[in-house]
Amino acid sequence: MPNNRMRYSSVEMLQGAFSQIGEYEFTQSAPGRLDALVTSTAIGGCLVYGSRVDRSLVITGQRPADCWTIAPITAECADGYYRGSQLDCGDLLLLDPAGEVFQHFRPGHSQNVISIPLPLAQRIIQAEHHALPEEIWGQWRVKSDPRVSLELDGMLRRALAAQGPTSVDGHSEDEFAGRVIALIQSSCASEHPRPGVVLRQRIVARAQELIHGRLENPPTITELCEVSCCSRRALFYAFQSLLGRSPGAHIKMLRLHEARRRILKRRHQRGIQQLAFELGFKHPGQFAIDYARTFGESPSETGGYAGPSVCIETPQRAILQSAVA
Incomplete structure (x- = not known):
């Protein structure tokens, strides 16, 4: 073919x-x-x-x-x-x-x-x-x-x-x-894979499940430790090892990407600030700054970009x- x-x-x-x-x-x-x-x-x-x-x-x-x-x-x-x-x-x-x-x-x-x-x-x-x-x-x-x-x-x-x-x-x-x-x-x-690698995978998988279920109200480090049955140090080490990010940075990145998907889905509608609030971003200005740092464009620019x-x-x-x- x-x-x-x-x-x-x-x-x-x-x-x-x-x-x-x-x-x-x-x-x-x-x-x-x-x-x-x-x-x-x-x-x-x-x-x-x-x-x-x-x-x-x-x-x-x-x-x-x-x-x-x-x-x-x-x-x-x-x-x-x-x-x-x-x-x-x-x-x-x-x-x-x-x-x-x-x-x-x-x-x-x-x-x-x-x-x-x-x-x-x-x-x-x-x-x-x-x-x-x-x-x-x-x-x-x-x-x-x-x-x-x-x-x-x-x-x-x-x-x-x-x-x-x-x-x-x-x-x-x-x-x-x-x-x-x-x-x-x-x-x-x-x-x-060594036993330690398998354990880190289990920690991140359990934490990810909780994070994805609460993008609008992101879990705290304490909650991630509880659901993953691990210490704070083990949690941070697992995330850095597998994803190259801290738990907090990963949560933030997932929420920003979800915001981008929703903006693209609602391209012809208004209300980017409302969308940010729905995802738990309490400060629209900071949301716009973080968004631009991540994607190289503002939320409003994304909303007007078809990009096939x-x-x-x-x-x-x-x-x-x-x-x-």
């Missing part, structure tokens, strides 16, 4: 695109309008996609339950963090289906990823490698193997560059998933649905 290229100028548009394949929430940590490019293609029943962003982003949520996702880490996406672990050039990130997402990108982050449908991956692993699939994808992990990481990234780049049904590296498309899995299985031993994404080639929705169907 021909590749698809989409450019997005806001986190809302980017989140909307990825919501077709998983439950994700995107927030940006640096001011200014986002410039994000997403390229994707369906090959051999798999979805291959690449992304490039010019702003620091934090992503939380949950991956789809029907796919096994693998990401090679190159120099263009190293120094990012996934679930509190810094990713180094040469790593391979193997992501568990339906797993929680806690990730933050630095400006200039560029990465290629492949998602393999579980029935296809299960068949290949059992038939070709005589292994139990759940032991391979049951838990997220990191492998450090620069040779394999570089080779896999090259395969994904060539797949994204191909136009129309064709062979990739001299092999048929139907063999693509098998070649990827064989490459992963030939790599070095994995590093599984730019489709450079084929529709994003069609290619995503065809790849995961």
Whole structure:
């Protein structure tokens, strides 16, 4: 299938695109309008996609339950963090289906990823490698193997560059998933997440649930500690480790992004101050200042900006649905 290229100028548009394949929430940590490019293609029943962003982003949520996702880490996406672990050039990130997402990108982050449908991956692993699939994808992990990481990234780049049904590296498309899995299985031993990392994920997940339920009346640090069953120090360390933010900064960012979504939804209506009050911002002037610092524009400018994404080639929705169907 021909590749698809989409450019997005806001986190809302980017989140909307990825919501077709998983439950994700995107927030940006640096001011200014986002410039994000997403390229994707369906090959051999798999979805291959690449992304490039010019702003620091934090992503939380949950991956789809029907796919096994693998990401090679190159120099263009190293120094990012996934679930509190810094990713180094040469790593391979193997992501568990339906797993929680806690990730933050630095400006200039560029990465290629492949998602393999579980029935296809299960068949290949059992038939070709005589292994139990759940032991391979049951838990997220990191492998450090620069040779394999570089080779896999090259395969994904060539797949994204191909136009129309064709062979990739001299092999048929139907063999693509098998070649990827064989490459992963030939790599070095994995590093599984340490118990402390798992505990930090649990702390942030519990806190996030309370925060999202009370954006209009944000919880205090005491309440977050109570719901997460942890100390103040552990709470701050978990948030900084997984999201690169303090709990207070993260709450503020989530509320500002929710305000932006509501402004865009009510674009042709008045009442930005009323909207700010609804979200618990008691001082309209400070709200406007914080908003401009975050998004590089005032709330009223957002209200007058339509900002559609730019489709450079084929529709994003069609290619995503065809790849995961």
